[in-house]
Amino acid sequence: MTYIPAETRYDKMTYRRCGKSGLKLPVISLGLWHNFGNITPFGVQQSLLRTAFDNGITHFDLANNYGPPYGEAERNFGMHMLRDWKPHRDELIISTKAGYDMWKGPYGDFGSRKYLIASLDQSLKRMNVDYVDIFYHHRPDPETPIEETAGALEQILRSGKALYVGVSNYNAEQTAAVVKALGDLKTHLLIHQPSYSMFNRWIEKPMGDTGSLEDVLRREGVGCICFAPLQNGLLTTKYLNGIPADSRAAHDPRYLKPDAITQEKMDKVRALNEIAKKRGQELSQMALAWVLRDEVVTSALIGASRPSQIIENVKALDAAPFTAEELAQIDAILG
């Protein structure tokens, strides 16, 4: 059936400016890393995307190797593009990435000009789009000179195949270096995509003279979209009484292994959940509000296996802002 988006889609979502750019992103964005490969029915994928957009999520995040198998999430998204999204292309921010292993041989991995440009061309074909809004270098490359990677990103911008560029998984020093290399080419780094959650606070930690990644992003006016803000689902109540059969740890444990769900973590989740209850929120909502508590974070990039999770998660900022006391209690639990 033809998709007609909800008239109310912009009524409740908050949009934050991405660093010092002209672009705004929804505070909750949807990633297609899981649940868009060949192990998820097409209809489930379709309802996830439609529910997201109907609730103000204008940003879908992909990468060349999301699947399984590699490329499949982009291929599936390309089908959704033809069926649902072509008429709404200008209301969407679509991103993809290259930087991890994608194809055999020396040209399908890391950060060379050869890899990034060829990979984006492949991604555009799979996704049935003429351009992406954001193209990321997915991880730092210890061997390719940063000037070459930055030059490839700038070339991609000039070619019109991406409107903005970003990096992911770069530490504070690497980020400062790529900002400088792009600056030398009169290009601005729009955004960084780091992991960040209550259980994973590395972006707050200072790194020598450079400061923390957050310091660099603030200083340079670079936006931040943090991935896995629910720590793959651990920061919800779903694992408190064991591993449910329909959870990621049970049905797709590639990145969330059952042995990562320790008693110690569950004790913390239980204590955090008590604070969430007092705030009148679900734990998932509190975990998202927490990563968004400082506006250096533009957006929290969630995954979802069912539409109800998206509906729950977009209400993350409905509760009152954190008090200093609540933040101190959370810090004490996290240790």
Ligand SMILES: NC(=O)c1ccc[n+]([C@@H]2O[C@H](COP(=O)([O-])OP(=O)(O)OC[C@H]3O[C@@H](n4cnc5c(N)ncnc54)[C@H](OP(=O)(O)O)[C@@H]3O)[C@@H](O)[C@H]2O)c1
């Ligand atoms: N740049 C990078 O290197 C990188 C790396 C990883 C991810 N990412 C990006 O970040 C996105 C999100 O990553 P992620 O999926 O790990 O994020 P996440 O939001 O931490 O975890 C999402 C999972 O948590 C569960 N969940 C979500 N909402 C829930 C709720 N309200 N109640 C209970 N369970 C809930 C679902 O798993 P169940 O299956 O258990 O329901 C869902 O698939 C990816 O799609 C990708 O775009 C980027």
